[in-house]
Amino acid sequence: MRIKQVEISGFGRWSQKKFDFVNDLQVIAGQNESGKSTLRAFIIGILFGFPSKKSNINVYDPKDGSHYGGSLIADFNNTIVKITRLGRIKSELTITYLSNQLTIVDPEKWLTDQLAPLNRDMFNSIFNFSQQDLSKISQLKAIDLQKLLLNIGAVGSSGWLEITADLEKHADKQFAQRATGKRPLNIAAKQYKENSHLLLAKNEEMIAYASEKENIVRQTQIISQNYEEVRKLTRRVQTSQTVMQQYQLYQSAQLLKTKITASVPPVADADIASLQRLKIGIDMHQNKISELNTLIERTPQTIDIVEKYDATSELAKIQIAERHLQELINQKSSIMADEKRLSDRFLNKKVPELLSSTEQKILINKSKSIITILVGIFIGIVAFFTVKPLVVVALLIIAYGCYLFHSRRKLLNKIQKRYNMMSLADIELVQSNIKQFSDWQHQLVALDADILEKQNKIMAQLLPIADHFQVQLNDDVFEAVIIELMHINDQQHMQAQNNAVMIAQKNQQILTEIKQHQEQLAQQLSDQQNMLQKYHVLNEQELLTLKQNYVDHIRNKQRYDDIMQQIEPETMNKLQEVSDEKELSQQIVLLKNKLEQKQRTGLNLQAQLSDMQAQQKQRISDDQFLTLQQNLADEQTNLIDQFGDYIAEKMVVKWIDQALQLATQNRFPKMQHIATDYFKRLTSGKYVAIQFVKDDLNLIGRSGQKYRVIELSTGAQEQLYVALRLALSSVIADIITVPILIDDGFVNFDSIRRQTMIDILQEIAKKQQIFYFTTSFSHTTKINVINL
Structure with a gap:
């Protein structure tokens, strides 16, 4: 794998920044706090995921509030993809092939497979190191340094070495x-x-005691042997019973599987609750209407009306009209809310126009230009071998196909800009919503006209009544005026009427209440019928039955999944081959009988041992x-x-x-030659060989003298560590090739050795990409350097 480009949306100090890299040695130079470590952390985060704050490490939140994340363009064996991670808490990974702009369906699995067998820890242990790792060498004891170098080929060995030190x-x-x-x-x-x-x-x-003790020991050994046989038989019985239980579970799962094959439509709990509330409301309104009708029938009637002016029925009608007006206003508010939700999907809060028929055809006809080009190529090939003048015609067809392709791409880009760079699939999906948006606007115009008409009508109806009662009208609040007028009307009736008038007023109120209940009853009956039609049932009981069937279906499916998870895959294959449970049961019975026999024998032996021990204790009187x-x-x-x-x-x-030694020694033969060459060059030929003998590591000097690791200088120890790390990276590169990241790894090297180190990195970079982060860089050879 080689990284070609990094584009950072927001990560630490970097925001809206792009870096282009070369395929070999890429040097990134910059002073402290210039963003080198931030760039290195970003590359690792894109490949293996961004860290969380729970890990107590720097998560590099953008300083200017930019959107967290970015993208990386990488070459996986001549397959160039763009890897994009956005968001820190719920990071979203997208991988796109740059050759055809296709998006990978399961990006996490694809990236994991490409980087396998590497994970973040393995990558850091092999391909990523810094000056901080080299600084630790000078702080280690001699024996710890020896172990570290011997186990460098075992990934993650440092953690195990700390554990062994604590245990010892x-x-x-x-x-x-x-x-x-x-x-x-x-x-x-x-x-x-x-x-x-x-x-x-x-x-x-106590000679007798000693003699009997030997007998007890022999008896104990016999009991132990019997116990071991009992234990083995018990394990066999338990294993067989487990197979039997799993067989029964398997049979149960097969039975459940037959029950969940048919699909059952889901029934929402909210709809059940809504239907039950409607039924309660319907029963309440029906009972109330019956009670009010009975009350009217039992109330004595009178025609002795004293009041000359009665606006009760007119106000009741106006009140109903006002409720209808309020329903229209609520309907208008609902449509405006739907409009707002649709417009919020666009950045400028403006809903774009519908696609024209031509734009829709271009959006649908994806392969017309490609087919034209292929036809032109085919005709050109045939004409080249037959009638060569027709090659000109083929070229014209190919040119026309290219023109169609570029025209379509240009128009698609124009459409996407109009739709705020939405994807083509989303643009197709949003057309129905935009068309509905136009319908909503027409509905709002109609509703505004209806609302204005009803407001004027109510105002015209209320005006004479308000003039009569000398009440000032309010254009905005009709409900309060109606209530106030009804209250004044009622007061005048109470003052102007005798007991007969009060009875008539009461009857009128009852009739109004009956009418209200009837209206509410009609609405609730309509809602109830709509709810039943939604699930294609006739009554509430059928809906409850449908709901119970769905719940049973879900439970059976969950039970089936739970049972299948309890059965091991290996056991599943055996269970599928079992055809008769009877034979398995007979084997369990035979094993249980044999186990009971061994247990009885053990009890008898234990009883004999108890008698022997009791007699032994009687011999001991002291x-x-x-x-x-x-x-x-x-x-x-x-x-x-x-x-x-x-x-x-x-x-x-x-x-x-x-x-750790075995894990390391498996790689040492491959690493030894490479590490020896690197170390020899870094020490200017002072050391010519590295020897690994069992659990010891020795260095051979130019004169043939042998040196231990603890005899080396701190600088030579760091150079040996770097040589082994780079050799391990080269060996592992046969399995997985990823870039090597080095962050100021050679600060303690003198100028000559640092120059030699750069030469070695250039050689390695011919086969494996290397990123070298440093505060300053100077080299005789021209090298690609990015200065931060």
Whole structure:
């Protein structure tokens, strides 16, 4: 892989910045705080993902508020792609082939496959190092430096070396190899030895006890053998039972699979709740209308109306008209909200015009120009071998196809600019919304006319009533005026009417309430019918049944998925071959019978051992011996546990060292020749060879003298480390080739060795791209340098 270009949208101090790179050695020079490390972190972030703040490292938030992320153009074996990552918290990865502008469907998997087997940690351990890594060398102890260099071929070995150091330090605090050691295990071992001698002294007097003890030991061994057989049989029974359980799970999964084949339409919980609310409202309105009708029938009627002017029914009509007016206003607000949501999708808040029929044809006819070009090429080839004058015709056809192609691209770019650079697929999808936007505008004009008409009508109806009651009208708030007029009308009725008038007023109020309930009932019945038609059912019970069927379908599918996840893939293949559960059950029964027989034998042996131990205890009458025996057993148990932990820690240290050495030695034969050449050149021929002998690393001088790593100077140690790292990168390049990133890695090198190092990097860069970040750069050879 070679990186050709980096374009940063926003990352640390960089914003809207583009860098073009060469394919070999790319030097990036700049003073401190000029953005070198930021650029290096950006390249790693694009390839392996941006870090999160939870990792407690610099996430390089843009200083000027630019959009986080950017893109990188890379060449993967002559396949040039553009890798784009935008956003830090929810990073969005997009990979596009530059040859045909096609976008990769699963970019994360594609990029992981291209970089495999590398991950971020492996990349940093092999292809990415800085002066900070070299500075650590001077702070290491001699033995730690030796281990670091020996295990440099094992990726991630530094973390394991820290673990082994901690384990060995803890183990040495517990036990000392010398006889005069005063550490906990030394003291415990000495105490155990003294108590053992005391127990042996008393044991000489108990010959019968010793003889029986041997019998108990033999009996214990027999019991142990029986226990081991029982344990093996138990494991076989458990394994068979597990297979049986998985077989039953498999059968259950197959049964569930037959149930989930048919599709069941989903029913939203919100619709169920809405239908139930409508049913409650319908029942309430129907009951209320029935109660009000009964109340009217039972109320005595009168025609003794005293009031000369009654505006109740007129105000009721005006109130209904005002509600209709409010519904129109709400409908207008809803349409305006839909318009706003559509316009918000565009940067300038302006909805573009619909595509013309010509633009739509051009958008749909993607391959017309290509087909024309291919036809021209075909005719040209045929004409070249037959009638050569027709080649001119073929060239005209090809030219016409190119003209169509460029014309279409030009028009497509014009359309995309009009639609704020939306993708062509999104432009096609948004056409229906733009057409609907035009319909909304016509609806708004009609609604405005209806609203104005109804407002004028209500105003005309309210004006004589308001004049009669001497109430000032408000053009904006009709509801409050209507309520006020009705209130005044009611007060005048109460003052001007007797009990008969009050009855009539009450009847009128009941009729108004009935009408309101009827209107609300009609609306809710209509909503209920629409809801039922939505799911193609006749009543609420059928909808609930449909909902339950959907819930059962989802549960069965989830249960099927859960069961299939519980079964191991290897077991799944075996279960598919099992045709009869009976034979498997018979095997389990036979194993259980054999296990029960072994368990009974074990109980009998244990009973015999208990009798022998009881008789043994009867032979021991000295309480001090029993106490000493128990104390010695406790000391033995504690000593075994403590020594077990000590030995475990020592063995873990040994195993880790051996594993790291094996991992490194697999690569050392390939690395040795390359590292020796680099180290020889960096030391001006002072050291001519690097030898790896088991767990030791030696350097051979010009005179044949052998040197250990700890005998080298700090500068020579850094040069050896760099030689091994570069050799490892070259060896790994046979598996995966990615750029090497070096950040001020040669600060402590003198001018001659730094010049030699640049020459070596140039040689490596012929096969593998290298980015060298440095504060200053000067070299006799012309090298591509980007000055920040």
